[in-house]
Amino acid sequence: MRIHIPNSAFLGNIDPFIRGFDPSSPEALEITANDKWTSVHPVALSMIAALGLAVKPDRIRCQRFEARSVHYFVRMGLLKMLNISSDMVIQEHEPAGRFIPLTQIRASAELTRFITEMIPLLHLEPEQAKTLGYIVSELVRNVLEHAEAPSGAVLCAQYYKKSNSIRIGIADTGCGIKATITRAHRAGTDLEAIRLALMPGITGTTPKEGGTEQNAGAGLFFIKSIASVNRDFFIIYSGSGFYKLLKKSPARSRRLKADPFADRHSAGADMPSWKGTVVGVDITLDQTEEFSLLLDAIRDTYSSAVRERRKERYKRPRFT
């Protein structure tokens, strides 16, 4: 496998970074980076770390990074997680240190502990902390319950002062969304599977509406909805499918859509195949609605989507 870290890869312009990923020869990983400097979304680091954890440490080849980049990679824990040695000693952190370094989570109790410990690291207001905790919990639990990923979930997050936003990336190298969703629903492509996984009430654990006693099929819908109401980016990438919720302009309605393809989005069905699932989310803090207001919007869409889908299956009278 080969992955190249470009100058810039944030959710708005992440497509070329993903298209540049070469999944061939999965037993080895080569990491290269732009010669001058790099500035990337945490999702890019989570992807690289997840790939690295899936191969033997002696099969990882990493170019010598330029000093400004290596500082960032060391600070975010990339080199440590991949057992890549670095001569650099970090003397100082950023003043506030508002980031969560790369973290691997493999068990439910680990996740609970992590959520408790991560909030103080980002110095968030209580309402913002609820939103972040919610997103991390739902996304990581999805990995733990459905992904069958030996390395679990790999995530990191960072606060960006200029945009006053938190950016989060979570990646796994498990079975992917199509394998999970097609246990109970029909999906011909990875992108179709992503579409189903983002719809409320659809889970790979049962073909029935309402889910099972343990799974409602609503986790990803909630996350996409949080991004949509806050007018933020959200991406999901699995197999060769890629979906990006685009930012809404302030003039557009905040009304939520049950079908992710009805939202303002871009999508691709021919990306380099990612064995597993990757999710990236931005939370712009200036425009983060109070969490309970987000729930009002979600409530209407969630119930009506289920009602609409049930109606689609009603038997119709035959008029002759």
Added chain:
Amino acid sequence: MKRIEIRVHAGAFAENKDIARDLRLKELIPSLEKNEDIVLDFEGVEAATQSFIHALISDLLRKYGGDVLDRVEFKSCNDTVKKIITIVVDYMQEGTA
């Protein structure tokens, strides 16, 4: 009357579905089977995920129908928790009606 303090089991951010499942299987369903009413006390719980609440109560609605809500009381919920519970209850009644 069975009283369960959610914070004691799940903390201030109730998100661990394994704990919700254990409460459902070991406390809630056995109590309902014994015709005991239940108080789920959310005092000190600042937020809960939809997944946690679903794992805690959705099977009660599925097994006993909407009438189970006459036997389960949700105590000291803040606005966020109230809304999550309402979403799950509405959803289960829409989905299983």
